[in-house]
Amino acid sequence: MLFNSYLFILLFFPLCLAGFYLAERRGKAALAKLWLLLFSFWFYGYANPYYLWLLLGSIGVNYGAFLLLLRLKGKKSAKAVLAAGICLNLGALFYFKYYDFFAENLNRLFGSQLALKQLLLPLGISYFTFQQIGFLADTYRGKTRRCAVLEYALFVAFFPRLVAGPIVTFEETVPQFEQIGRRRFSWEKLTKGLYLFTLGLGKKVLLADTFGAAVDFGYGNLSSLNGTDAVLVMLFYTIQLYFDFSGYCDMARGAGHMLGIDLPVNFGSPYKASNLVEFWKGWHITLNRFLLQNIYIPLGGNRKGRVRMYCNLVLVFLVSGLWHGAGWTFLFWGALHGVVYAGTRWVQGRIRIRQGAKAAKVAATFLFLNVSWVFFRAESLAQAGALFSRMVRGGFGLPSSGICDGFNLGEFWYPMKALGIASLPGSGMYLCAAFTLFALVILFACKNAGEMEERFSPKASNLVLTAGLFLWSLLSLSGVSSFLYFQF
Amino acid sequence: MKSCRKWLAGFLALVLAGLLAAGALVVWVDPFFQYHKPLSRFPYLVDNQVNQNPGLAKNMDYEGVLLGSSMTASFNTDWFEEKMGIKTQKLSYNGSYPKDLANIMDLVFSAKGDGVKAVFMAVDQGTLSGGVEETKFPITDYLYDDNPLNDVQYLFNKEVLLDYILRPLADPKDRSDWSVLYRPWWTDEYYNKTNVLMYYEPAPEAEASMDKAYFLDAVEKNLEQNLCPYFEAHPETEFYLFYPPYSILYWNDVVRRKELDAVTEELVYTTRRLLSYDNVRVFCFLGVEEIVCNLNNYADYIHYHEDTCRYITDCFVSGQQEVTQENCEEVFEALKELALTYDYESIWEDWQDPRPRFYQGQGG
Numbered sequence: 001m002l003f004n005s006y007l008f009i010l011l012f013f014p015l016c017l018a019g020f021y022l023a024e025r026r027g028k029a030a031l032a033k034l035w036l037l038l039f040s041f042w043f044y045g046y047a048n049p050y051y052l053w054l055l056l057g058s059i060g061v062n063y064g065a066f067l068l069l070l071r072l073k074g075k076k077s078a079k080a081v082l083a084a085g086i087c088l089n090l091g092a093l094f095y096f097k098y099y100d101f102f103a104e105n106l107n108r109l110f111g112s113q114l115a116l117k118q119l120l121l122p123l124g125i126s127y128f129t130f131q132q133i134g135f136l137a138d139t140y141r142g143k144t145r146r147c148a149v150l151e152y153a154l155f156v157a158f159f160p161r162l163v164a165g166p167i168v169t170f171e172e173t174v175p176q177f178e179q180i181g182r183r184r185f186s187w188e189k190l191t192k193g194l195y196l197f198t199l200g201l202g203k204k205v206l207l208a209d210t211f212g213a214a215v216d217f218g219y220g221n222l223s224s225l226n227g228t229d230a231v232l233v234m235l236f237y238t239i240q241l242y243f244d245f246s247g248y249c250d251m252a253r254g255a256g257h258m259l260g261i262d263l264p265v266n267f268g269s270p271y272k273a274s275n276l277v278e279f280w281k282g283w284h285i286t287l288n289r290f291l292l293q294n295i296y297i298p299l300g301g302n303r304k305g306r307v308r309m310y311c312n313l314v315l316v317f318l319v320s321g322l323w324h325g326a327g328w329t330f331l332f333w334g335a336l337h338g339v340v341y342a343g344t345r346w347v348q349g350r351i352r353i354r355q356g357a358k359a360a361k362v363a364a365t366f367l368f369l370n371v372s373w374v375f376f377r378a379e380s381l382a383q384a385g386a387l388f389s390r391m392v393r394g395g396f397g398l399p400s401s402g403i404c405d406g407f408n409l410g411e412f413w414y415p416m417k418a419l420g421i422a423s424l425p426g427s428g429m430y431l432c433a434a435f436t437l438f439a440l441v442i443l444f445a446c447k448n449a450g451e452m453e454e455r456f457s458p459k460a461s462n463l464v465l466t467a468g469l470f471l472w473s474l475l476s477l478s479g480v481s482s483f484l485y486f487q488f
Numbered sequence: 489m490k491s492c493r494k495w496l497a498g499f500l501a502l503v504l505a506g507l508l509a510a511g512a513l514v515v516w517v518d519p520f521f522q523y524h525k526p527l528s529r530f531p532y533l534v535d536n537q538v539n540q541n542p543g544l545a546k547n548m549d550y551e552g553v554l555l556g557s558s559m560t561a562s563f564n565t566d567w568f569e570e571k572m573g574i575k576t577q578k579l580s581y582n583g584s585y586p587k588d589l590a591n592i593m594d595l596v597f598s599a600k601g602d603g604v605k606a607v608f609m610a611v612d613q614g615t616l617s618g619g620v621e622e623t624k625f626p627i628t629d630y631l632y633d634d635n636p637l638n639d640v641q642y643l644f645n646k647e648v649l650l651d652y653i654l655r656p657l658a659d660p661k662d663r664s665d666w667s668v669l670y671r672p673w674w675t676d677e678y679y680n681k682t683n684v685l686m687y688y689e690p691a692p693e694a695e696a697s698m699d700k701a702y703f704l705d706a707v708e709k710n711l712e713q714n715l716c717p718y719f720e721a722h723p724e725t726e727f728y729l730f731y732p733p734y735s736i737l738y739w740n741d742v743v744r745r746k747e748l749d750a751v752t753e754e755l756v757y758t759t760r761r762l763l764s765y766d767n768v769r770v771f772c773f774l775g776v777e778e779i780v781c782n783l784n785n786y787a788d789y790i791h792y793h794e795d796t797c798r799y800i801t802d803c804f805v806s807g808q809q810e811v812t813q814e815n816c817e818e819v820f821e822a823l824k825e826l827a828l829t830y831d832y833e834s835i836w837e838d839w840q841d842p843r844p845r846f847y848q849g850q851g852g
Contacts, residue, residue, distance in 0.1 A: 006640045187492040194499065410650035414658065458495035467502035474503075475510060475646040 001046040003197075003251040004204050006477055012043065013255065020259060021185065029181025033150050036158070036180075036259070043159035044123065051122040054092070055157060061088055062132040063152050069139045070146055078140060085136045093129045096122055101326035124163035126323055128156050131167045134290050144170040151177045160255040164248050166266035166286035176261050186260065192453050193257030195462070198470045199449040200250025205473040207439060208243035211236045213406025214432070219377065222386045226397035230390035232436075233403070237377045238370045239439045242271060245284070250449040257453075265450055271369070271443045274361035276337065276344045279369065287323070291316045306346075313345065314338035324376070329384065333375040340368060362444070399429055407431040411472075511643040519652035520631060521547045522642060531656045531663035537670060541579045542631045545595040550577035551603065553596050555589050556610025558582040558672070559732035562794040566667045567801045574606050578669045583624040585615045586714035591623070591632060593718050607718075608728045608804070613751060613774075616758060617706035620713045671794075674787040681783035681841040684735065688789045691741035698747045703754040711761055719765040726767055728804050731755070733773035733780050733796060736835070737789040739827040752824045756816060763813050770811045771803055775823035778846045781830070785846050799847040 001008055016039040023032035045052035065085035072078040094102075096119055103114035135155070138144050147155075147170075154177045161168060218225060218233030225233065249267040256263040268282030280288050296316045302309040314335065321334020378384035408431050416422040421430065447455070456462070518524055519532060521543030526532055534540050545553070552574040554560050560580045568576035579596070581588045589609065596604060630638040642648060656662060665671075719727055742748050755774075762768050779785050779799070785792050803809045811819050 006644065010640060187496070191492040191496055194496070410647060410655070413650070413655065417658070458491045460498075463495050463498045464502070467499050467506070470499075470503055471506040472646075474507070475644055475649065478641060478645040478647055 001043045003248070003255070004201055004473070004477060006474075007046075008043075009201075009474060009477075012039070013258075015039075017258060024181055025185070027181060030150065032180050033154060033177060037150065037153050040154070040157040040159040040162060044157065044162055047123065048120065054096075054122050054125070055128065058089070058092065058128060058132065059153050059156050061085075062136065062156070063149055065136055066139055066144075066152065069136065073142065082136055082140045086133055089129045089133050089136075093125060095119075096125055098322075098326045127161075127163065127165050127167060130287075130290055130323070132156060134167065134294055135170055137294055138170055144174075147174050147178070158256075158261070160252045160259070160261075161263055164245075164252070165284070166249070166252070166264050167290050168264060168286065172264055173261065180260075183260065189257050189260055191458060192456050193254045193259075195254070195456050195466055196257060196449055196453040197251050197254030198466050198473070199452065200247040200252075200254055201473045202469045203243040203247030203250065203449070205247075205476050207435075208240050208247055209476075210406055210409070210435060211240040211243070211439070214403045215240055215377070217402040217406065219379075219383070219387075221402060222383065222390060224400070224402075225387075225390045225394055226400065227391050227394035228397055229400050229403050230387055230394050232399055233387065234370050234374055234391070235436070236403075238271075238366075238373050239436070239443070241373060241376070242443060243439070246449065253450070254453075267448070268450070269443075269448045271366055272362060273365050274358050275348075275365055276341050276368065277348070279365060280337075280341065287320065291320055295319055310342040310346065313342045317341060328381055329375045329378050332381060333372055336372050336375065398426070399432060401428055404429050404432040407435050507644055510649060513653060514643050514645070514648055517653050518543070519648060519656075520642060522631065522639070523547070525549070531660035533652055533656045533662050534664040534666075534669050537579075537581050538625050539628055539631055541581065541592055542595050544577055545579055545592055546599045548577050550575050550600070552576040552606035552608065553592075553604065554578045554580065554608045555584075555592060556580060556608075556732075557584045557612050557615070558791060559610040559612065560608075560797075561670045561672055562668075562792070563797040563801065564667050564794065565669075567798060568606075568608070571801060571805050572606070576606070576608065580670050581624060582670075583615070584612075585618040585622045585624055586710040587619075587621055588623050590714040590718070591627060595632065597718070597722060602722070602724050604722065604725045606726045606728060609730070610732050611729050611758070613731065613755060616710055616754065617703040618710070619706075620709050672787070672791065674791075676793075678787045679784060679793045679845065682839045684737070684783045684786050684788055685836065685839055688737050690737075691744045693744045694746040696746065698745070698750040700749045700753045702747075702750040704757055707754055707758055708761075711758065716761070716765070719762075719768050723767050726769065727765075728769050728771065729762055730771040730800060730804075731774045732790075732800075733776055733785075733792060734790040735783055735786045735792075736780050736826075736830055736832070737783070739780075739830065740832045740835075741789075743827055743832075748824060748827055752820050755823075756820050759811055759816050759820075760813070763811070763816070769804075771800070771809045772811045772819050772823075773800060773803075773809055775819070775826050776809060777826065782841065782843050782846055783835070784841050784843055793845055795845050795847040795850075798851045802851045 001012065003009075016036070019035045020032050020039075023029075023035055041052055041055075044055055062085065065081055065088075068081050069078055069085075072081060095117075100116045100118060103116055106112050107114055135144065151174050155168070155170065155174050156162075158173065158177075215233055215237045218229060218236070222230075246267045253263045253265070264286055266284060266286050268285070270279045270282035273279035273282060296312050299312045299315065300308055301312060315338070317334045317338030318331060319334070320337070321330040321332070324330045324333070374384045374387055375381070378387065405428070408428060412431055413422070416427065416430075421427055424430075515523055517527065517530055520536075520540050525547050534544075552568055552572075554563055554565060554568070554576055558580065560578065561582070563578065565576040565578050568574045579592050581592070593607070596607075628641075630641045739748075742751055755772075759770050759772070762770050773779060773796075779792065779796055785796055787793070
């Protein structure tokens, strides 16, 4: 189920909230948690009930491994249980996500005839697999404690974060689930959560999907793009991905807040970063934390010399690339980020760049991100190459109508007609330019949604604006839409 | 806390009021005709076949329907009433597959039951062998089913509000003419040989001939699932099925792809199967030389002028071009002969043709 769907907004979430708080208010904590869990299963199984069994199986196996690890604490056999748990999780992930990629490449390399399974990727499998691997590792390290199966199931399946993160730790969520029934209801949290959810909904529906239409057109018509179109397609995907993923993260945290649960911040203002190291402190924060704790540090981190550290960094980004998708484009994207990240770390501390150059550094980082996202979006390295080739060989020209059309939304037709703008030359491009400018201002000059939520205080002005944004977004849900980060 | 409660109450009130207003406006105007007949004075814009046909099928007054691809788009439904006394609703789907026809027939028969006197249907050879579940465009389920819950997608829909309610009000000159819904934008000047040849590119030539029985399996499945069940379930309805007159350039492509034997085999098989039902009549315009060999009748290599549509309607009354079990072989043999022996090269000798359009100023 999508957050940005009529079903979620008009039925699922109001029903979930009402039942949850009713049970909690009557002191029935177990019922409230069960209610939340059942809604989480509904949320997950809505698109494909078959994969609910996978989620249930994953929860069952990992909870069993967790109990075993607690019992074997300090014994040598605990390591074997941890290894078995990790293997089982990675095995499932490999089977569903990577089998075809490896089989295809082995077939190509060795002429073998491994049959492809062409399985539909279960939603969020990378998220709940990594989260549970991290949990087993934390248990092995003694960083968790016994918890009931209900709380554990909620830790894995809590719907606001189930399909696209954040990847949470035991300590961040389980104590909060245990407090259900023993805490005070907060109107402020509910209000702020609604405000944050609305900001995220608007980002996704009104901005990400609008830029997405131009991006889809561009990638679908590469051979007909001129150089300007190709540059815009690259830029628009950078913008789309930001609003798509940050919008999702805002909705997830907002929904969590409305249920009285704090989820960790997963998204800051990454495009304001002046280098790649800073960028990764603001983009998909909890995934980076997971990779740091479970890959970079066990590999030796920075304790075994600088060369080893740079190798470890590149390796972490290769894993990150592969985590995002089973394909050479993602691996290449990961390698690109790994090399530039390691390079940035090498430069830091050696070369002092004067303070005034911050704008140039932000611009250079943004340019690198634009280029790297091309590999993230392209279906193949050849397609990415084709887009770059159009930038160079396509020649300068005005943006084509296919790029601009998606921005000419119906709601702007009336004011443009009334103001006589619609009949001016090149009027088909005005909204494209206005959207781009607006998006860039948000990216570089505005506070992010999390900061806005923190500063939020109820006023008549933000009431009207928030309700208006919510209504506008809700009425714009008619198109088919899916979150880019679900596929990971 | 108090201010948060007030803010939340205000938020809920504003959102509910907004949704109520949007929903009420959609129900009242109902631009996709899901709940009632069109309002008499509203300047409806009908240009969206996938979204508006289901409502038209459910709520308009009619005794007959015109179904099919863009081959039906130039028909004027008044002709059916004038010539046959059957008030007819056009429910075309551009590029429709048999499944599209089945989907809309489900709605037509569930709305009108035994009250459907006639179904006029264009049968496109090229799509008869498509997938049995294949539709040209994704179906908007909430407009095709009876589930009132998913109607929220219609009631709270920005495009419905802006493009189909407010925009027609702001620009009422775009209002649709009910008799000629979905009429193509081509004006008479576009129907000429020069224009057709300018945009026509011959199909690449195939090396080997297509197997004669190539299409039969798929066609059989489509007939079984998407067409014949309706002939069987509605013996009270007369089905007028017609093969539309594609231009000779279509046959040039068929010949170049070496598909002629397979195509004629498919047509003979389909026709015999259709004619096994007493309530089905079949008309074939594929080989009417006055139409197909005169490119002035076309705006592109398959789309013909409304004069030709009028002729087709007249044939439904007169019985001209009707195919029967007796003349079936003969009709398609003649078509094959035309396609095989036509001097296609001569088409490009002169890009202009002095002949007038077929049936121009006739019928009516």
